Amino acid sequence: MTQTLICDCNQTMPLEPKMLGRALAEDLPLHSSLCRREAPAFQRAVQSGDEVIVACTQERRLFNALADQTPDATSPIRFVNIRETGGWGRDARNAGPKIAALLAAAALPEPDPVATVGYASQGRLLIVGALDIAERAAALVADTLDVTILSQGQGVAGGAQERRWPVVAGRVETLTGWLGAFALTLVRDNPIDLDLCTRCNACVTACPEQAIGLDYQIDLAKCTSHRDCERACTVAGAIRFDRTPDRVAASYDLVLDLGAVPLIDWHAPPQGYFHLGEGLATAEALQTLLNLREMVGEFEKPKFFDYKQKLCAHSRNEQLGCNACVEVCSAHAISSDKARQRIVVNPNLCVGCGACTTVCPTGALGYSYPRAPDQGGKLRTLLSTYAHAGGRDAVLLLHSQEAGQTLVERLGRDAQLGKAQGVPAQVIPVALWHAASTGIDLWLGAIAFGASQVVVLSTGEEAPAYLAALKQQMDIAQTLLRGLGYTGSHFRLIEAATVAALDTALAGLSGTRQLRPAEAARFAVAAEKRNTLELVLDHLMEGAPALKTAEAPLTIALPTGSPWGAITVNKDSCTLCLACVSACPASALQDNQNAPQLRFIEKNCVQCGLCESTCPENAIALVPRLLATPERKQPVLLNEAKPWACIRCSKPFGTQKAIESMLGKLAGHAMFQGEALERLKMCSDCRVIDLYSARNEMKITDL
Template identity: 45%
Template sequence: MNIRFTEHPPTDPLQEGRDAQARSAAILAADAFPPYEATLTVDYRSAGRTLVVGSAEQALPWADRLAASLPVTVLLLDQQDTLPSRPYPVHVARAVALAGWLGAFEARWQAPGQPAGQGRYDLVLDLAPSRLIPSHQRPHGYYAPGYDDAARLEAVEAMREMVGEFEKPKYFAYKERSCAHGRNGQKGCSACIEICSAQAIAGDGDRIKVNPYLCAGCGACSTVCPTGAISYAYPPAALTGRRMQAALRAFREAGGAEPVFLLHDPEQGAALLGQLGEAVPGRIIPLALQHTASTGIDVWLAAVAYGAAGVAVLMTGHEAPQYVAALDRQLEIAQAVLDGLGYQGPHVQLLRVGAAEELALALRHAPRGQVPAEPAVFHLANDKRNTLDYALAHLHLHAPRRPDQVALPAGAPFGALEVDRKACSLCMSCVGACPASALQDGQGAPLLRFIEQNCVQCGLCASTCPEDAITLVPRLSFQETRKGAVVLNESQPFHCIRCDKPFGTLQMVENMLGRLAAHPAFSGHLDRLRMCGDCRVIDMMEPAGEMRVTALKRD
């Protein structure tokens, strides 16, 4: 286990009884909401065409079983002097590449002395020594049961039922305009790509693309997305928030104290809880999620604002390693905010347990964090940044300490920027790169403005800046100035020495003079760098030594 324990006073038996009754009321209130029905679905079609891959000893007996009800093709990975006689196609493969999902698998293979082979299949039984699709979350229709005969039999029986038309929810929503993945060819945030255990997300230029057929519905991408460009839609955060509010209201009204939400998955986590039975402390309110990686700082901080003394996330060891690492970072950010505001904690825990007795011990040490004097009444928004604004405003309003700002760990989705004014030429490249409208130009004036509330610390501005003049400063500001535009840098406009039109800043022109003085196009003609683009072209095209008439600037 990796749990941050805090010593608590002995449990009052009377209060424990009240808490147990209050928990029952809370569970009823949370479960009163009808099951969420997805409005968008992803459809699969399978005719049962099955590919079995493995050695002859491993693959052929199971292929024989499947061939009784499904059209089968076998790829043998060991060398065969003569191909086994079977009523279905059998090939020898030295190397196999496989990709796809239920109804749309594509396989390519090479065999000694044979032309490359390929085929399309609806189902795959992978009995190779190493899985052909290594992603933690396996595609629908792909079965890799390992060497256990019981698991193989279970897979074969499941495959026989995978013929027909199937559907699943579309688990995500994506708003391209607020995505911080990239701008103008510069790489920014790739958090969703890195965390996806199904390899369903990939870069697509300055944006991302999500393959809905591979998406497994974990919601981890929405948890780590700093802008909320990708959000979880099954169920949406707003419904999770309403369930939490209803549960806490019922818990308080029934006399419960210091409630803690235990977020768990509906399978392994629910099974562990079932083994504990009545041993679960009364103040623990279980809340099943489609996946425990689908919530992060927005939901956790909102829960504390609603009056939850803590949030415990149950991880049973079946989760992808990157999920645990991401939730650890989310925990660090959330606790830094609460600690900075003076709320005694801890408030959030990751419970990494694999046995019922470990879970029982962890729940006895569940958080008893300090909460606001008044529970918040706002509702979770499907827009992550809006939820965070509401939660943080309420927590700050009722905080034991009310600092102007709280320092946050690197990678937090809040912060400011430091600009080296001597290096910054006010070229405004950073403004064009910012996906959150945190950086703005001066609308004709040579100045750079910044709205801290909008900044998601994606780093696109810093990577785009040709002068390396921008540094990220992760922090959470509670000053009123965070909502308005403040000037990070400004300069006097520079006027063309020929037509007097303003075309840049004094700093920009000085930088060009320093860098381009030795360039063949400007050597001996440095005045061209002090001209606007139009006048520079005219000056370069005029014959040398020809008399010209130039408009004189008046003082």
């Protein structure tokens, strides 16, 4: 059983407890000061043993502390924000159905735990940058971290005379890895060996070109080879112009890069790598240094993805097919392994954006934080409760749970202060780990569950490749709905980095109505993407306006990159070699064991292009589309040919076109003349028998 505690926050929210209670089938007393004078009501609830939902996130810490101080408090507690997301705003009086939906979703069971990825850091920090600023950074963290400085010049002031931390110098060849496992390869090609240098400054004084700074490395562009420095360093022997460059390798747990140009310039760099190109005088720099001090020990993060190789359409027979996940990943966590006919995902580099799962046409890559059935169940609960409470034209606002959620909450606070309109009553915010972690299956599923529109919020933290992928997937989904006759604009990407921009964008959603199925779907989102898409398509086609008036089978042309489609086969070129059948990862292309035929099931096709790239005759072309009829689930004949009969036993094998094509290509070859050419017209068994008989005849003739 669940107890839900609602509070109108000192009567600043126009809550309707009776309406909310009816929608949730629960008695909901209204509180106005639950975190203060009415706190005993919370204490009684957590002593009941029932799960407790507290409709306040601002005082989460206070409520948890209060529960710890309450005798016999055994109830699990969850928190949900109904204030900034709906209770505060110009449209708050109409936000009751949305608030009911948010409360219902908060009461859903917690998703099953996911696998985790572990990191271990001993605190070995590499600071890269000009020596003066690197030493200042080292001074701020060296009491908790084991610091090494990679000097990239002396900087403005030069390094300190005292050698407080190990300093290395050289040209960075490679820097790879992640938290606890960074590997640096450095080429030391400067005449001054910092391990031998005593910082006596004799070389600095002796150099007539001033080519040596207080980083104790020679600027070879200024040096004119007087060798005065080398003579001044005779005793220490740290300077030798004839020294052979050497390559050294070292490992670190953390990297702080203070260079103007980052050593790792990815949009989503590895965990444990931090770049501060603007120096140490910013708020970001202070927060980074504080974070670094805490990064010693063992850490875990969720394993955000599930990979099913049997569904993957990446490669077959050394041919590249779908490469969407590799191309979209800004964390460089996904690579191609054509030898094993698969992709490889490095869980240590994965940041959980989910863009790979969004663009994956087969569902081979699935998002697991949360998994699709859990996320789908949440969307269905939100939309069904919203409708049950009397809400109309629901809009789902999908946003990240960090920057996106912060922006939504700031909008609510500004609305309470009269500076903004706030989140409209029909807009239901849904927090995700990352804005790109849901795709066409859940978006279309939301429309089937009753949503009028699905809006994804980008706050500027997303990689350009992610935004391009979201726009492409939205284009596909929208084209599909319009082709089925559902008019309007059902999907939208909002790019807003400020409260004002978000307020304006959300205000523009009000009053718009999108045509959708008359009855909301009730199916559960499946674990596999293609299964969910089939359920969605069946529901959308069942009530599609375009199908009610269509006089012929409805074919909807879709944009390139669609996960649905057909293929065309040039029958004049196709020899029915069936290489495409063996290459197809989705069993969309099939042969016939009883006759030379090429058959196709359109429902299975994922438009990966493996058949197109595999075909030796270039006879296949992709056609992104949706055939909105039951026939898309049935095999259709694409090509057939007469079988070739073995000239020795008359058993059929291959096709006439394939054998004649092979004979034509090999007729002029020296290895295939006379009897050898004739054997190509035989089945495999007769070819062996004929060859064996010919050899025996030769032996008898020799005798």
